[in-house]
Amino acid sequence: MFYCSNCGYKSVKWLGKCPLCEGWETFSEEKEEVLDGQIVKEKNAPRLLKDIEGKDHARIVTGITEFDRIIGGGLVNGEIILIGGEPGVGKSTLLLEISSALAAKEKTLYVSAEESPAQVGLRANRLSAQNSNLYILGEDNLETVFDYIKEHGFKFIVIDSIQVVWSSRSEGPKGSVSQIKGSADYLTQIAKSLNVVIFVVGHVTKEGVIAGPKLLEHIVDCVLYFEGEILSNYRILRAVKNRFGPTGDLAVFEMLSSGLKEVTKTADLFLPHKDEAISGSSVVCVIEGLRPLLIELQSLVSKASFGVVRRRSLGFDFNRFSLLIAIIEKRLKMSLSSEDVFLNVAGGIKINDPAADLGAVIAIISSYKEKEPPVSSAFIAEVGLAGELRRVANINLRLKEIERAGFPRCFIPESNLKEVDGKFKFKIEGFSSLKEVIDKIWR
Numbered sequence: 001m002f003y004c005s006n007c008g009y010k011s012v013k014w015l016g017k018c019p020l021c022e023g024w025e026t027f028s029e030e031k032e033e034v035l036d037g038q039i040v041k042e043k044n045a046p047r048l049l050k051d052i053e054g055k056d057h058a059r060i061v062t063g064i065t066e067f068d069r070i071i072g073g074g075l076v077n078g079e080i081i082l083i084g085g086e087p088g089v090g091k092s093t094l095l096l097e098i099s100s101a102l103a104a105k106e107k108t109l110y111v112s113a114e115e116s117p118a119q120v121g122l123r124a125n126r127l128s129a130q131n132s133n134l135y136i137l138g139e140d141n142l143e144t145v146f147d148y149i150k151e152h153g154f155k156f157i158v159i160d161s162i163q164v165v166w167s168s169r170s171e172g173p174k175g176s177v178s179q180i181k182g183s184a185d186y187l188t189q190i191a192k193s194l195n196v197v198i199f200v201v202g203h204v205t206k207e208g209v210i211a212g213p214k215l216l217e218h219i220v221d222c223v224l225y226f227e228g229e230i231l232s233n234y235r236i237l238r239a240v241k242n243r244f245g246p247t248g249d250l251a252v253f254e255m256l257s258s259g260l261k262e263v264t265k266t267a268d269l270f271l272p273h274k275d276e277a278i279s280g281s282s283v284v285c286v287i288e289g290l291r292p293l294l295i296e297l298q299s300l301v302s303k304a305s306f307g308v309v310r311r312r313s314l315g316f317d318f319n320r321f322s323l324l325i326a327i328i329e330k331r332l333k334m335s336l337s338s339e340d341v342f343l344n345v346a347g348g349i350k351i352n353d354p355a356a357d358l359g360a361v362i363a364i365i366s367s368y369k370e371k372e373p374p375v376s377s378a379f380i381a382e383v384g385l386a387g388e389l390r391r392v393a394n395i396n397l398r399l400k401e402i403e404r405a406g407f408p409r410c411f412i413p414e415s416n417l418k419e420v421d422g423k424f425k426f427k428i429e430g431f432s433s434l435k436e437v438i439d440k441i442w443r
Contacts, residue, residue: 002027003177008215021214030172057244060197063101066253066262067094070237070289071222072245075156079244080191082162082217084202084210085226090235090255091201093123094226095158097259098199100129106155107133109148113140113164127259140174142167142186149194159187161201162216184219217241228255232348235260239289249289250349270295270347271405277375280367283407284359285380285398286351292394292401294378296346297356299363304340315345316360317352324361324383331387331434334368355392357383358411361434362441371442377409378402379437380416387434389413396421399428411437 001010005028007021014027059074068074071081085091092115102108108131112120117136124130135154139145142165149157159165162183163175170182184200191198200220202210210216210223217223221243228235238250252263271283271294280299285292297316304310313321321343328334343360345351358381366373380398381389392398395416402410403424412420414430431437 002029005177006214008177008181028177030176030178060102060105062098063104064098064262066251066264067098067237070224070239070245070249070251072242075197076221076244077195077197078192079222080188080198080200080220081222081224082200082202082210082220083224083226084204086204089226089228090253090260091226092120092160093127093255094235094237094253094260095160095199095201096120096123096127096129099134099156099158100124100127100131102156103131103134107135107153108156108158109135109137109145109152109154110158110160111137111139111145111165112160113138114161126257129259140165142183146186146190149190149196154196156197156199157190158199159201161203162187163203181215181219184216188219227350228348234263234348236349246289249291266293266347270349277372279370279372280363282359282363282366282373283378284356285378285402286353286356287394287398288351288353292398293349294401294405295349295351295356297359297363298344298346299360299367300342301336301339301364301367304338309336309338310340310342312341313343315348315350316343316356320354320357321360323385324357324364327383327385327387327434328361328364332365332438334365336364336368339368354382354390355380355398357381358389358434358437362437365438365442369442373441374409376407377411378407379411381411381413381431381437383434389415389431389433389437391415395419399424402426 001012002014003010004018004021004023004026006023006026007018009018009020017024018026057076061068061074083091099108099110117138120136137148162180165183166174166179167183167186169186170179172178187198187200204210223241225238225240226235227238233255235253235255236250239247241247252266253260254263282297283294284297285294325336325341329336341364359379361383362373362379380392382392384390391413395412399410399420403426407426409427411429411431414432417430420428
């Protein structure tokens with residue numbers, strides 16, 4: 001069979017373009033996967049939904065507060081968690097620290113298929129992650145790993161990584177589509193049948209997605225992305241899928257020589273100079289999962305040196321960025337056709353919350369006019385194509401974060417004013433259109 005390396009689509013003949021994900025030249029020939037030798041063969045009769053009791057899952061707390069928060073309060077028995085990230089970002093360091101914390105509760109096995117046990121031991125010495133219940137196994141055969149799990153009764157297992165382990169149940173070399181899919185299915189059966197928690201490390205492609213078929217992310221219970229620039233000390237752990245908790249939430253860590261340190265106060269990271277009025281800068285409050293974050297947006301508008309203008313955005317959706325520039329030109333009668341426009345999200349974070357629209361527009365206009373926005377002010381609003389300020393969700397949660405950070409003033413949509421609690425002690429102003437905000441700031 002021929003398998004698509006992007007989505008796992010299979011065909012009896014080679015295809016230049018995948019009909020499912022529309023990827024070009026992604027098919028490779030592999031033998032059909034062998035599905036015999038299943039671990040679990042129990043049959044469950046159909047049951048009425050009303051007869052099934054919906055009980056909350058018992059949580060296993062790791063002790064790493066930020067990690068526990070983004071996975072929903074702790075681990076769940078039988079859960080399998082996939083952690084993806086670029087090479088060198090710190091996936092093995094994070095999992096070694098989690099393994100050490102869990103080993104204080106139950107016997108934990110760290111399966112290192114990429115590195116030798118001696119290399120893992122050196123890292124453990126640097127992180128002070130030794131524990132009497134933490135075992136290291138240098139093995140890439142999952143059947144052998146399964147035997148050790150049953151023999152020693154391990155409760156928590158780390159597989160580093162899914163691309164280099166293999167199972168005799170599946171054909172093909174390590175890292176192939178059939179092996180990754182078969183290995184993930186095998187690990188899932190182990191987790192569900194033995195009621196153990198399994199962490200799986202996944203490599204990331206140059207496009208920023210986990211290597212292998214997309215089916216890999218569908219099989220597991222939780223998918224976490226570990227992000228960050230290699231030259232920066234800060235790392236962001238983001239939950240993109242979670243069957244036992246919220247998605248979209250993130251945790252911030254700082255990489256030190258002694259390991260990862262949790263960053264609970266992100267204002268120093270994302271707001272380096274919140275008390276200064278700087279041209280081309282504004283502060284917005286976005287929601288990532290369940291967590292409000294105050295982010296600084298920076299813009300630079302300069303005269304184009306060549307005939308073709310440049311438009312770039314880092315951390316901000318480019319399509320939305322293009323729409324905001326069109327709104328500025330059409331509704332505010334400002335000509336940016338001969339200007340290079342750049343927009344950056346400080347701190348290296350990526351945001352998708354439309355509530356950052358107003359802050360982005362203020363930053364662009366501030367740089368274009370060379371006028372500073374009001375000092376220590378925050379902006380919350382989605383901007384519509386007609387230039388109106390549209391209502392945003394969770395307004396009180398955002399305002400509480402702004403008050404906690406000590407901001408004296410905030411601009412919000414007028415339609416959100418009726419939802420605002422009367423307990424806030426700073427100035428909250430509501431506006432119905434973008435033009436009203438601009439006139440208020442720069443009369």
